[in-house]
Amino acid sequence: MVFTEIISIGDELLIGQVVNTNASWMASELNKNGINVVQITAISDRKEHIWKALDEALERGQIVILTGGLGPTKDDITKPALASYFDSKMVFHQPTYEHIKKLFAERNYPVTDVNRLQAEIPEKCIPLVNPHGTAPGMWFEKEGKIVVSLPGVPFEMKSLITDEVIPRLKQKLALGTIYHKTTMTHGMGESALAELISDWESALPETIKLAYLPQPGIVRLRLSVSGDQDSKLKEAVDEQCRQLGTIIPDLIFGYDDLTMEEVVGNYLKKSGKTLSAAESCTGGYLSHLITSIPGSSAYFKGSVVSYTNEAKIELLGVPEQNIIKYGAVSQEVAEAMALGALNRFSSDYALAISGIAGPDGGTPDKPVGTVWIAMASSNGITSRLFHYGEHRGRNIRRSALSALNMLRLELKLRQTGE
């Protein structure tokens, strides 16, 4: 097993101005290629801090990848810091200078003295050509350990990782394989789910690691295994996922970070069916989830966000009597909304949500978090009552996910039943 650390350099990370998406992208790419990232560290652009972080990382791991601090301005001090760390003098690197001149010529910029300085690199490094930028990557080796420095500009870093760093590491090291598979579940909280699958979890082979990754409305279950024989690892994990699928068949909506809205969209596309919606408490969020998927116009016809009783009556044809008799948050009104959307949009399916998102509007009978969800199609109308919590944003998200899940289960049944 090869242990790698990532060191991200830049004050903007430490004041929270920039989210460290570079590190997570790199971690994901390295991991896919059998290179285990054991620590990600974000530090300031001060020489002492870079040295200290390098010392600590090299004590633990075999490979360290640094990003950032390679720009042409005074606060970019990674290059001199590495030169002194590796006790190396700076030398002028003609091919890098030619590359910089070529880039500037393409953009019609004049080459300045500052840019000439960018062509100076520590003598002890192998420069990695950066096709998209002026700062080359730098590859150092010392006592069997590897230190790579890359620019922090995301697309420059990404091309260097893909085209230079990973191929070189693969060549250099005898890499093991890591295989992950994530099971996406909806409909049960983390702890209840953990109890339900505890026998399966306890029986997992020691080599397979399970992680619970909860989000509002969703719990992801990730199995990981590492070793040498690619096919057998995959087989073992896939078999465990298959077993899990027999324990909680209805809770699983997909694998490997597929979203609920993608899964439902795929079912609709495959079956050639269309969808519309009527939203009250979710206020457009259900439609937003559905339409966040490219190509959703192939199956989504639209929705009515009915935030008033009048809109429910006028635009969706909900009988006024039902609202008076049962209240806007009721089975009767949710079902009438679904039927209204089905008719108005002439869709094959319609989802409707009526509830109390909060923080206001709750009553003793119908506290904040009470949500009715209905689904209508030519097969009839079904509806279900949900009780969520007090958090407006979470209630909105969980309601929309539950509505999509209702449709998913129906489409799954139709697909396998037909």
Add this chain to the structure above:
Amino acid sequence: MVFTEIISIGDELLIGQVVNTNASWMASELNKNGINVVQITAISDRKEHIWKALDEALERGQIVILTGGLGPTKDDITKPALASYFDSKMVFHQPTYEHIKKLFAERNYPVTDVNRLQAEIPEKCIPLVNPHGTAPGMWFEKEGKIVVSLPGVPFEMKSLITDEVIPRLKQKLALGTIYHKTTMTHGMGESALAELISDWESALPETIKLAYLPQPGIVRLRLSVSGDQDSKLKEAVDEQCRQLGTIIPDLIFGYDDLTMEEVVGNYLKKSGKTLSAAESCTGGYLSHLITSIPGSSAYFKGSVVSYTNEAKIELLGVPEQNIIKYGAVSQEVAEAMALGALNRFSSDYALAISGIAGPDGGTPDKPVGTVWIAMASSNGITSRLFHYGEHRGRNIRRSALSALNMLRLELKLRQTGE
């Protein structure tokens, strides 16, 4: 100066499955309150790794904040790791158990043995009540240093940072005063904005620092000053903001992280006016933004998400001829959609958006990113053409923000004009 480190615990960070947004949010909040973050470290959920990271962090800094690994499942090992690190036995904490039972009763979930375990905490910590979740925060002190452990669920962590950690740190430590004021702008990119305000920026007193914080569709300009005399610091920054307001009056929609949807909501509430919407390419996102604000039902009547031409004709009364003659993405159709929403919902204002979000659907005449936005009221109809980029998600967000901004400028004019 108080030095703080953040340690984020979780394998999902190291395989790149989750981006560490928690750490950047915390860094930003701590920084605003005069607490300098000097390192952010992401590590695996192994006990030895947590210990080692804590050792290193406490060697450098005075405060360490850990997140993650506090869930109820077997892979959540932060609590036992901290108990042994601080040489503390576990004790059952009755108030935490009562809190868990209350949370579960609200959600109609049964309390399990696993949940009972969540009420066990290290004897040497002060538990911090987590109003939104079952895992309490834990506050340890040792030899003048502070270690805080928080759950990794973002909104649980956020409420604990805001309501518990920062107030306690402020009380505990002699912090200097930092005063920030953030000016929220919409309608101009970062570099064009920087040019426009460069004279003002150059004339800023040396003690006042400016940071550009760009997001899709929004550039935040944060002025910071630190020192001892609270009132004078505030005066100086407020004066600079006032000056900035005279240079770019229409670009500024608010201050201090007030959102566009809050600003528009406040104008509507104050004027007693109502709003409706008709959305095509934004697919419900505009309505979702508006209704994400608690109490928005006081002024928002609803919307029609018309994802097909038929829906535009049937539900919004858009003349079919206009769609045939000008296309669905046109001034004529956007204006007819706005008028349709105004009439159907009987609202005072209506916003309509019709555009090509991408990635498909573009033509040479109307490439991806072409968006028409219209606003209707009893004062008439106005509309505007926007050209965004190729990124679907960003096009959706920028379109919705631009629509809200159009209404904001109108409401501002009416308010000051009356």
